[in-house]
Amino acid sequence: MKKYLLAWLFLQLPTLACASAPPAAKPTATRPASSVATVSEADRYARRCQSQSAHRIVRPQGSMLWGTKRSWDTEKKAEERGSVLVSADLAPLRLANASGVTALRLEGGRLVASPAAEGNAAPPGVVGTVLQGTASDGKPVEVAICGAEPSLQDPGVVFYRIEAWNSLAQEWENPCVALGRVPDPRALAVGGVWDASGAHQDTPGKLTFACENGAITKCIQWGYKPWERHEGQSLAGLHQACTRLARADYCGNGRSHTGQDTPIDIYDGLGVLARATRASGGWDPAKASFEAAWAPDGATCIAHTRDGRAMEVILQECPDRLQAGEAVELTGGDRCTVRRTDVKPGTALLRNLSYGAPRAPASAGTGP
Incomplete structure (x- = not known):
């Protein structure tokens, strides 16, 4: 009898182990855009420049012009000449990081807050500022400047860490495409706008945030x-x-x-x-x-x-x-x-x- 009881317990061990183990977590399905709650303006700006643990994966083929993502919607094939961000306005600002700052201006390869500080006051920086940008389809997109890092090779050129507001996911994301050699790409501020044909227009009051993995920045470097x-x-x-x-x-x-x-x-x-x-x-x-x-x-x-x-x-x-x-x-x-x-x-x-x-x-x- 003992032999039969031991044999029965041995056969039941795998079943008992499976029953006691917690069920495997099911993969979380991406919510459709219609189910994403709209974030208020105050909350949107409060969440800018916060570290994001995950970014959407894109694999654009060929060499890029802007170095930006083609679309926020990764489930749809995007046109080669599309971009989530093609230009940004120097004025008016969507949000200033310092009192009295109403616009930005380009001085060579760097951005400067305008108007300049008076007297002996230190000039305000540009980090934290939110600009009004535009995507290749003409839709507006906000751009936040999250960091400014002078180039080691040329201190007159400043790399900016930027984030754009992804209205589809209701979150801030780095619009630059990450590659193996540059996994966390930054951007240069370059005057004018490049259209879908690759033509440059010297448009007053507008700039291009050209990402490190794009041709615009490569040629500058x-x-x-x-x-x-x-x-x-x-x-x-x-x-x-x-x-x-x-x-x-x-x-x-x-x-x-x-x-x-x-x-x-x-x-x-x-x-x-x-x-x-x-x-x-x-x-x-x-x-x-x-x-x-x-x-x-x-x-x-x-x-x-x-x-x-x-x-x-x-x-x-x-x-x-x-x-x-x-x-x-x-x-x-x-x-x-x-x-x-x-x-x-x-x-x-x-x-x-x-x-x-x-x-x-x-x-x-x-x-x-």
Whole structure:
């Protein structure tokens, strides 16, 4: 009898253990937008610049212009040229962080509160200020400045930690896309506005918060600061041409033809960046070749695509702008076979090298 009782208890142990264990937590479903309670204005501002433990995951393909999220709704596929934040107004402020401050102004690469402090009083900072912003679809979005950190390489340039009000989730979020190498991206304040086509408009009273992982900020860090001059020439045009180059926006329509962190070499005739002649980490000039020449509104001359797609695809994308023909020889040995129909290739401000797509093996008897 004892043997049968022991055997019965042994068989019942797994059942008893499962019965005593707490039930597994069910995954929490994301609430639809209609079920999210609207937050009052006072509570909304009180919650700005608070650390958020979780952020929505987005995986935009290709190189970004603003470096911002395309949409707050992560369950819907967003258009490549969309953004939750494309511009912000310097005045009037939605919320000032100090008494008497009514607006902000740009001084080179940093924001300054306006009007300035009188007498010996220290000038008020901009951290805590809330600006009125605009998304790519024209809808308003509030932007809070949560921190200001001068660049280690250039103290005159200030990186800002920003948050935008996500009305869909009723919470503040960093609008910048996080990548592995920059998991908590900041933003630069740059004058003017970039539209969906990638064109820059020098709009008075408006600025762009350009995130670290976007082309606007990358080009500034590479040396093309649009508010500065080099050898007496404004760098604004070179910066704009760089945003096209960085994204391989051949047609000048805002569409990229590259991937994140694709190796390239940039050089210009002004002396800001020179063509690399020696191999360095992640770059071997012996394996690279001339890709394209660039103007502020796109490529003027193309030798090969950066992502390996057929040149015919680019020609079909903008048939009235680019055409194939006889080879065009540029200075320095650069050579291309597709060119703009309305400008001379040699008038480009920038050029670049890239690895390009692996070449197909040549057929027997065709030569090198």
